[in-house]
Amino acid sequence: MTLPVRPPLEPMLARPAAAIPDGMAYEPKWDGFRCLVFRDNDEVELISRNGKPLTGYFPEMVAAVLANTPPRCVLDGELVVIDGPRLDFVRLTERIHPAASRIDLLSRTWPASFVAWDLLALDDTALLDEPFRHRRGILERSLAHADPPIYLTPLTTDSELARRWFSQFEGAGLDGVIAKPLDGPYLPGQRAMVKVKHKREADVVVAGYRFHKKSTPQRPLLGSLQLGLYDETGLLQFVGVAAAFPEATRAALVDKLAAFALPDGAPHPWSGADVAGRRPGAISRWSAELKAVELLEPRLVCTVGYEHMEGTRFRHTARFLRWRPDREPASCTFEQLEEVVSFDLDGILGRS
Structure with missing residues (x-):
């Protein structure tokens, strides 16, 4: 050129x-x-x-x-x-x-x-x-x-x-x-x-986590929290992850989450036969991804910041803001999310 x-x-x-x-x-x-x-x-x-x-x-x-x-x-x-x-x-x-x-x-x-x-x-x-x-x-x-x-x-x-x-x-x-x-x-x-x-906030259920790429058996580090919301049928849908934590916090979070580890053989909304090994709301690769996720009893609730939704998932990685020990997991539903009023793209682009 x-x-x-x-x-x-x-x-x-x-x-x-x-x-x-x-x-x-x-x-x-x-x-x-x-x-x-x-x-x-x-x-x-x-x-x-x-x-x-x-x-x-x-x-x-x-x-x-x-x-x-x-x-x-x-x-x-x-x-x-x-x-x-x-x-x-x-x-x-x-x-x-x-x-x-x-x-x-x-x-x-x-x-x-x-x-x-x-x-x-x-x-x-x-x-x-x-x-x-x-x-x-x-x-x-x-x-x-x-x-x-x-x-x-x-x-x-x-x-x-x-x-x-x-x-x-x-x-x-x-x-x-x-x-x-x-x-x-x-x-x-x-x-x-x-x-x-x-920028918006939502209270979500922490239903699992992944280890950080720098994690070792001697010093386990959290990589990301796996987040969910309950739909109108009572099914816990995967909605995204929160992943930005200081290294010291990553180590402490692994200890905190250990108290909610899923007992051997216990059912989980994302691994039961009712969803055929596929995490609700997730892509079809979930059956393979599941092997890399430590599932938790869905009892922890936290507040995250997000920008907007893409379908039923956060468009970007969510920002962890605070724990919500006062919030019941079952109350964390899609109904809390702000519904954006539809606007016709033709009016922005001047299309006839």
Whole structure:
């Protein structure tokens, strides 16, 4: 490629904040794969946040870029999969597959879309040093006639509107709000933007744990807590893990959990014949994963922090917050989770 900005290139990153700051430009935070698009006439490369090629996994996106972007450009944005009125991150992760036949099938059954939010180069001109307001203006003109699946992300300078976006857009599967300085340059690898993500709490049952990779028989260390919630039928569903603990805490937690070890031969909701050796809510590999998990009597309850759900599971690793000795495990149900009001993705992307 002869572009003025070429790979490898680290994308500009965002630092977390508790609230939406004033006096900036605001965009929805898309829940997908960060992607840098390099197009030099008929040559297209899709590069992930960590510098790995994505081009081979998304052949339909190569065709879309060729049909809808300037002949020589570098774009920053997000690859997403749209399922009706919302995003589907699980479908997106399924697109990363080693088999060419599977890639071809998924490119037709669950095609990706690209949401652009920055322009880093156009023709022979690098735009990294230009202020964001200038880059955004050129981006809008460059994609003025783009058709789906290439989209331009919405943008506002109204902080009150951004706060409404934060609450409304989650119902379409979005992840929060990004804030950018209007006069800031594009700073590869630096956390020059601000991200505000949804944060919630839930009381969950600790039904098992895994040892840490550094654990030894002489010094056992906790790796992760295996978490569950009871569904409407009374079945304990796996919902995710909590894994970020200081090393000293990891050792103490193994001692604490030992008091709740499952007696030999005792039944457990995730290993009984009623679930055929498959943990409820989990992927089909659970029968093999079960061998690496120390099951516990489901009597411990803790509070965890999470951002949002993907189906019946936490989208990311949950954050352990505190133990809840006052809470009965059976009271830890899905009903406590906040229900996000649905929001049509068409209204965000301007699709007819």
